[in-house]
Amino acid sequence: MKYRWLLLALILISSLRIASTWQHFSATADEPSHLACGMEWWSEHKYTREYHHAPLARIAMAFGPYMAGARSVGHERMDDEGNAILWERGQYWRTLTLARAGILPFFWLACWSVWSLGKRLYGDWVGLAGAGIFSMLPAVLAHAGLATTDMAAVATFAWTLDRLHDWYTAPSRWGLAWIGLAFGLAAAAKFSNLMFVGLVVGFFIVLHRRGWPLLLSGLLALVVLSGTYRFVYDTQDIPVPQERPQEPIKNLVKRSVRVPFLGPIIRGVLEVHAHNKDGHMSQLMGQVNQFGDWRFFPVILAVKTPLAVLALFFLGWRRATWVPIALALLLLASILPVHINLGLRHAMHLYVPLSVVAGWSLVHLARWLTVPLAA
Numbered sequence: 001m002k003y004r005w006l007l008l009a010l011i012l013i014s015s016l017r018i019a020s021t022w023q024h025f026s027a028t029a030d031e032p033s034h035l036a037c038g039m040e041w042w043s044e045h046k047y048t049r050e051y052h053h054a055p056l057a058r059i060a061m062a063f064g065p066y067m068a069g070a071r072s073v074g075h076e077r078m079d080d081e082g083n084a085i086l087w088e089r090g091q092y093w094r095t096l097t098l099a100r101a102g103i104l105p106f107f108w109l110a111c112w113s114v115w116s117l118g119k120r121l122y123g124d125w126v127g128l129a130g131a132g133i134f135s136m137l138p139a140v141l142a143h144a145g146l147a148t149t150d151m152a153a154v155a156t157f158a159w160t161l162d163r164l165h166d167w168y169t170a171p172s173r174w175g176l177a178w179i180g181l182a183f184g185l186a187a188a189a190k191f192s193n194l195m196f197v198g199l200v201v202g203f204f205i206v207l208h209r210r211g212w213p214l215l216l217s218g219l220l221a222l223v224v225l226s227g228t229y230r231f232v233y234d235t236q237d238i239p240v241p242q243e244r245p246q247e248p249i250k251n252l253v254k255r256s257v258r259v260p261f262l263g264p265i266i267r268g269v270l271e272v273h274a275h276n277k278d279g280h281m282s283q284l285m286g287q288v289n290q291f292g293d294w295r296f297f298p299v300i301l302a303v304k305t306p307l308a309v310l311a312l313f314f315l316g317w318r319r320a321t322w323v324p325i326a327l328a329l330l331l332l333a334s335i336l337p338v339h340i341n342l343g344l345r346h347a348m349h350l351y352v353p354l355s356v357v358a359g360w361s362l363v364h365l366a367r368w369l370t371v372p373l374a375a
Helices: 002-019 031-043 056-067 078-090 092-101 104-122 124-136 138-144 150-169 173-189 193-208 214-228 248-258 263-278 296-304 307-315 319-335 344-364 367-374
Strands: 282-284 287-289
Touching (some): 031 056, 031 078, 056 092, 056 104, 056 150, 078 092, 104 138, 104 319, 124 138, 124 344, 138 344, 150 173, 150 193, 150 344, 193 319, 282 296, 296 344, 307 344, 307 367, 344 367
């Protein structure tokens, strides 16, 4: 029980640090657009402004403003609509604070998941140390304080990873149900989670040579994901891309946007795929790239992760910690060829296994080394 009280204390301290920034920084470029889409879900009972992002985080961030009386205004552009909602009735800071507060529960979920995973792998103290390290990472604190989709993506991924490991440790029907719920919410948080969760599922299947029961979890995940779209059936506003006779397979996939209940989801995944294919302008070490640079995420992780955490991670490379190390390297390898290099927020999933390994080092290595690094 004492470990849980210590975990709650760490989460509380970090939550206060996060909350202290809500009225200090004005809205970022993305926050108004996310708020506009979430407000459409609440006040107009639909989700049609943008399919590129799944709705879960946007639903959470718009809940507070909606309950406080904010409503959709009717602007065509997402950013204009979001800014109008923020400035409505002269309550900019109040509305922005309520929107950002909606992301805080995802931070709690992420910390709990890191603690649970570390505890199951290596014991109470490692779980607590890993969660403590995760809760103090600058990138995690920063994105937990913004009304965007990134903290929700990391949190639901961490929870899915924890539930998967729990089921493989002690298989049960309830475990499969929890995996389905977690996987569905992970996909509903951000479509890139489909890749990360898929890799983790494949890793565990290869490791344990068992995976057929997870098909039931996958079916439940589809129900959960479709539920975040309100089980939309009317897809008349979703255009079918023009077909080319010489591309029958692609045409079949593109026409699938008309599938009842799954049409918006499929279109969102296709839009993310098209975005990655077209690339996005980014810069690394003085060079501008349209299609990304494989060095981008290794460099940005090295530069923006505290040196003490990196040291604890590399010092923890032992046979006992090979599972979280392999997961971290697998996740890193998966994002090297990505064409969308838009910051550390797209690589924060690595902090989940990285924090567990760093927590193991903090507990098991010599005190003369770990105490100054902890400080």
